[in-house]
Amino acid sequence: MAKNNIFPIILFIFIGLFTSCEADIDKHSPSAGDADLSTFVSLGNSLTAGFMDGELFREGQHNSVANIMAGQFMHTGLEDFNQPLMHDDIGFGNRLVLAQVEGQLLPVPIGGTPDPGNYENIYDAEGPFHNLGVPGAKTQHLLFEGYAALNPYYGRFAANIATSSILGDALVLNPSFFSLWIGSNDILGYALDGGEGDNILPPEEFRAAYQYLVQQLTQGGAKGVTANIVDITTIPFFTTVPYNALLLTDPDVVAALNMAYAEAPHIEFDIGPNPLVVVDTEHPAGFRQLETGELILLTALDGIQNENWGSQVPLTAEYYLSLEQINHIAEAVNEYNDIIHNTATETNMAFVDVNELLREAEPGIYFDAIGFSTDFVSGGIFSLDGIHLSSRGNAIVANEFIAAINTQYNASIPKVAIGNYPGIIFP
Amino acid sequence: MRKCIIMVAFLLATSTTIYAGGYQVSLHGQRQLGMGLIGTSLALDASATFNNPGALxxxxxxxxxxxxxxxxxGSTAYQMETxxxxxxxxxxxxxxPFHFYVAGMLTDRLxxxxxxxxxxxxxxxxxxGWAGRFLIQEISMRAITIQPTLSFRLTDMLSLGAGFVYAIGSVDLERALPVEGPGGEGQLNIDGNATNYGFNAGLQFAHPLGFSAGxxxxxxIMMEIENGDALFSNIPSSLASEFPAENRVDVSLPLPANLDFGISYQVTPDLLLGMALHYVFWSEYEELVFDFNENTSSLPDSYNKRDYSNTLIVRAGGEYRVTPAFYLRAGGYFDPTPVNSDYFSPETPSLDNLAFTGGASFMPSSNLSIDASLLYIIGMEEDMRYTPENFNGTYSSRIIIPGIGITYQF
Incomplete structure (x- = not known):
């Protein structure tokens, strides 16, 4: 009889095992480490704001670097992160979408009428705001009381249009933690005009403004994260059109062009890719062909394709960067980045090397089984304006911010899954 | 617990799908199953045809x-890299999965x-929509084998046998493409069939004092799918030419060789104990290649490194005769993963498996046995990486496999 009792015992053991029938893994338990993430403010420019595809709009703001980070901080003590959201996905109306134009895939304006509310100051109704990223802002602008009157993106949400500064709006919130990602526009302003418009803010002046910002933000005991700026040679706005974009296949066209430039023996065309002809006031002839390494702005593409720019019509100076200008920019980027890195080290702040991240991504890189590169549109990291990051690009950068915070402050803030953010939408 | 019970109710209503170490399945008889899937040294019945043709x-x-x-x-859980x-x-x-065997003595020895x-x-x-959908969303692959076999008893203690194996395989998989239009992400479905041949051979030694070895x-067997369907769907129209909607694909997948050794001992007339070592030649599986008939700049052929390693599975189990009409069995095994932890793709999330088995047979008459088994597999939690596409994390799995069968002999 004793033998027959074995069966129920075995059955009992198996039932015990089956209670764990579903596979299960203990969830990672997040921690803020030495950081206090209860009040987080984010200062910066368009990249912080969520500007992409040529405009600031609601969906882009949801996927801003600051908002993605804040979403993860919610796992470790943050309760509220308020963004000055546009009322629609049009913003001020400059948003681009991909479309097929005469068989070519191109970014075109989205069209539509912006919600009038996008132009109204929403501070009293919805403020105060934690995401203080302002598209177009340069470093000194963050200190500038009255900047709201000059920049409608800040005018929308400044506490007081006449007297507020971005820094002041941040300090009023008594932040326990901040992110500061600024400096790009101090250099980009020069690069985006082909070196013909704005000057680069001298590094010494950048240092003074930057260090003042950090000193003000940290004096109440707040901790923070900073990031450096990106060299233009990884930004598709400057790398998409090659210096030798003039592809000639017809011998008659080659002959005609050589004939047209017969008076200028330094200009020569052949079958195949040819360097574009550009205006250069420093050249004795006043024009020349581009050299390897010189960069053409994306905005010249239409003229090159449709108006004979760079062949019959020399490309004007605001559409390209000479080697000298490129070196000038690179030196400034290096000096700014040294200042940012040194300031972060001296003040024990987390530091993100975004410049290095994009350099690594340039030839192609995988995140969460999705391939990326810094190529225009197809690369997936940059948005349709070729300068600002896409939603997934923002998620990749936000993960780097989180990694830097985790390292600096012994924290364990969870990263995001990149595939949960929208990719580039093709028609 | 509740979910498991509900699933059991649907047991027989669904199509064939299978699961175990790598993509090999060792459910080849309820009686062997109850004893930790040992079987190489057992000449129990017609199931020897597959388990060891030499024992037949x-x-x-x-x-x-x-x-x-x-x-x-079965279920597998994933936690993204912390x-x-x-x-x-x-x-x-x-x-x-199913098995069917029929065997008879053609002569005294054959x-x-x-x-x-x-x-x-x-x-x-x-x-x-899970995070690994660009690697795999859904897969169903299986191979059915048909194996005619002959076995010859050289002496009372030694026999050998061999069978010809005809395999019919199919693969059906679905993955998302990181290409997005107004209607969401693109999808790729690959579906194909293949057949091929192989063999199964064995030796059996049986000592009259109750000791056996096999x-x-x-x-x-290489499953080479040629011109399988590669169907692209939900591709944005501007990219349609990059992903030819009705493409074709060649895929090949090795069904690895197995070298099995087993011993067993009839300790008393009521108690049988045994163990087995199964060596699986997984290192054949180096790469999973999708060779598309029509390539474009967005659709090159896809080479996915796998780099599996050979594995040794250790099994042990026993059978106890409670009454002449009632048997109980128990066993277990350890089946280490063949997967390289740097090339661990969620399409075959095979972990180190620790398994416990149990079984019972009831014989309403001396000719007929009703056999039941239960297998519980713990896929041991481990951090894994798919380095080529930077998809990393922790995996864990649990599998429960009840089984029922009949044995009729005279």
Whole structure:
């Protein structure tokens, strides 16, 4: 009889095992480490704001670097992160979408009428705001009381249009933690005009403004994260059109062009890719062909394709960067980045090397089984304006911010899954 | 617990899907299953046709028919590489691998038999939209083998045998493409079939004092799918030419060779104990290649490194005769993963498996046995990486496999 009792015992053991029938893994338990993430403010420019595809709009703001980070901080003590959201996905109306134009895939304006509310100051109704990223802002602008009157993106949400500064709006919130990602526009302003418009803010002046910002933000005991700026040679706005974009296949066209430039023996065309002809006031002839390494702005593409720019019509100076200008920019980027890195080290702040991240991504890189590169549109990291990051690009950068915070402050803030953010939408 | 019970109710209503170490499945008989899947040294019945063709001529009866079916209820969990709170699970349809064997003594010394079973397969479905969807969303692969076999008893203690294996395989998989239009992400479905041949051969030694040993080898079979369907759907119209909608694809997948060795001992007339070592030649699986007939700049052929390693599975188990009409069995095994931890793709999330088995047979008459088994597999939690595409995390799995079969012999 004793033998027959074995069966129920075995059955009992198996039932015990089956209670764990579903596979299960203990969830990672997040921690803020030495950081206090209860009040987080984010200062910066368009990249912080969520500007992409040529405009600031609601969906882009949801996927801003600051908002993605804040979403993860919610796992470790943050309760509220308020963004000055546009009322629609049009913003001020400059948003681009991909479309097929005469068989070519191109970014075109989205069209539509912006919600009038996008132009109204929403501070009293919805403020105060934690995401203080302002598209177009340069470093000194963050200190500038009255900047709201000059920049409608800040005018929308400044506490007081006449007297507020971005820094002041941040300090009023008594932040326990901040992110500061600024400096790009101090250099980009020069690069985006082909070196013909704005000057680069001298590094010494950048240092003074930057260090003042950090000193003000940290004096109440707040901790923070900073990031450096990106060299233009990884930004598709400057790398998409090659210096030798003039592809000639017809011998008659080659002959005609050589004939047209017969008076200028330094200009020569052949079958195949040819360097574009550009205006250069420093050249004795006043024009020349581009050299390897010189960069053409994306905005010249239409003229090159449709108006004979760079062949019959020399490309004007605001559409390209000479080697000298490129070196000038690179030196400034290096000096700014040294200042940012040194300031972060001296003040024990987390530091993100975004410049290095994009350099690594340039030839192609995988995140969460999705391939990326810094190529225009197809690369997936940059948005349709070729300068600002896409939603997934923002998620990749936000993960780097989180990694830097985790390292600096012994924290364990969870990263995001990149595939949960929208990719580039093709028609 | 509740979910498991509900799933059991649907056991027989679904199509064949399978699950185990790598994509090999070792559910080849309820009686062996109850004893930790040992079987190489056992000349129990017609199931020897598959488990060790060499043992078939040692079969105690003149004619034996064995049939059975298992229900596979498995789930795999994924936690993205920390720090992350992202988790996902599979929602696998239950699988029903089966086996059928018939064998008889043709002369005093010569036995013939035929085996039809499902020794390889893999089936899983990750939750919709999960983070690894660009690697795999859903896969169902299986191979059915048909094996006519002859076995010859050289002496009372030694027999050998061999069978010809005809394999029919199919693969059906679905993955998302990181290409997005107004209607969401693109999808790729690959679907194809293949057949090929191999062999299964073995030796059996049986000592009159109750000691037995068996050695068998099953050859590798390469499943080469040619011109399988590669269907691209939900591709944005501006990219349609980059992903030809009705493309074709060649894929090949090795069904690895197995070298099995087993020993068993009839300790008392009521108690049988045994163990087995199964060496699986997984290193054949170096790469998973999708060779598309029509390539574009966005659709090159896809080379996915796998770099599997050979594995040694250790099994042990026993059988106890409670009454002449009632048997109980128990066993277990350890089946280490063949997968390289740097090339661990969620399409075959095979972990180090620790398994416990139990079983029982009831014999309403001396000719007929009703056999039941239960297998519980713990896929031990481990951090894994798919380095080529930077998809990393922790995986864990649990599988429960009840089975039922009948043995008829005289």
């Amino acid at each position: 001529a040692m079969m105690p009866e003149q004619l034996s028919i064995v049939g059975g079916i298992n229900g596979v209820f 720090p992350s709170v992202y988790q996902a699970k599979t929602d696998n349809p239950p699988g029903t 036995a013939g038999g035929i085996a039809v079973n499902t020794p390889y397969g893999n089936s899983l479905k990750w939750e919709d 050695l068998s080898y099953r050859s590798k």
